[in-house]
């Protein structure tokens with residue numbers, strides 16, 4: 001089975017061809033990602049109108065490049081999977097309507113895919129993971145812990161009650177005068193800073209819920225920075241180091257609660273997995289903290305290669321394959337409308353059976 005995947009929900013225009021061999025092994029035949037980071041850098045964040053326009057201008061070429069690189073003509077794919085939500089509505093419309101048009105013209109099955117499902121199933125593409133496992137998604141737009149029980153069978157255990165984790169990195173970077181995207185720059189600064197000079201809060205520490213909160217942390221950084229402004233290079237590094245330490249300790253405490261609950265829910269699993277996805281998974285301090293945390297809970301940390309952790313179309317093509325082979329493609333996919341809000345654990349496409 002071969003699937004063309006299309007992803008346009010945020011600031012990456014992406015297309016990919018993924019093949020499921022007769023032996024059951026998946027292969028990524030092409031994975032083209034055109035990042036718009038430079039288009040948005042001057043604004044310190046993603047500008048929806050600019051993103052939508054860039055998708056319009058580049059998507060056709062990106063799809064052609066993905067088919068060319070794979071050496072697969074459009075006629076030889078079995079389906080077209082496109083992100084139909086959640087995300088910026090302009091980009092979603094561009095990508096999903098293009099997929100619809102191509103599917104109609106070429107007589108192919110259209111598979112609407114939830115972007116979060118793409119992230120959730122990537123570890124099965126890269127590591128062949130079996131259900132169930134726990135997913136920690138930490139990106140610019142999402143911070144969630146999701147129980148992945150089967151294709152289309154998800155239970156959201158935690159989400160952020162304010163800022164996403166990547167957003168907290170980006171906003172902190174912005175107020176310290178560091179360039180966009182903030183995450184990598186904050187990490188670089190933190191490496192040469194003293195994490196003990198400032199003491200930032202550990203939001204929701206001790207709270208029985210599993211959720212996250214990061215906006216208070218950002219406010220604390222703003223207050224610390226304005227108290228000593230103008231900031232020297234060392235001040236910036238020290239603030240970044242303290243911020244990153246607060247983040248890693250907060251994740252350990254918050255995610256630790258989910259791991260405890262997972263172990264209680266599935267006591268018979270020998271060494272289950274925590275999968276980490278999203279751009280923030282690039283952060284080495286965070287990865288190290290999560291590795292230690294998993295070890296303490298008798299679990300494995302599975303981190304797909306970074307280019308498959310951040311937004312890409314291979315994960316969308318793969319989710320399309322998982323849905324198609326599971327008979328989970330809805331009949332009226334052509335009538336499906338893209339949606340900017342689309343929680344993973346509710347709404348269409350309907351769940352038909354599960355991998356339990």
Ligand code: ATP
Nearest residue numbers: 139140141142166182183184278279280282283310
């Ligand atoms: P979505 O949330 O819709 O999946 P996105 O484009 O916001 O999309 P990603 O591309 O997965 O998400 O990740 C980008 C985010 O990851 C940005 O907020 C960026 O600052 C953050 N990030 C990238 N590298 C690092 C790092 N080394 N440390 C911390 N954060 C990082």
Ligand code: MG
Nearest residue numbers: 010011012311
């Ligand atoms: Mg992105």
Ligand code: FE
Nearest residue numbers: 115139310311
């Ligand atoms: Fe994403």
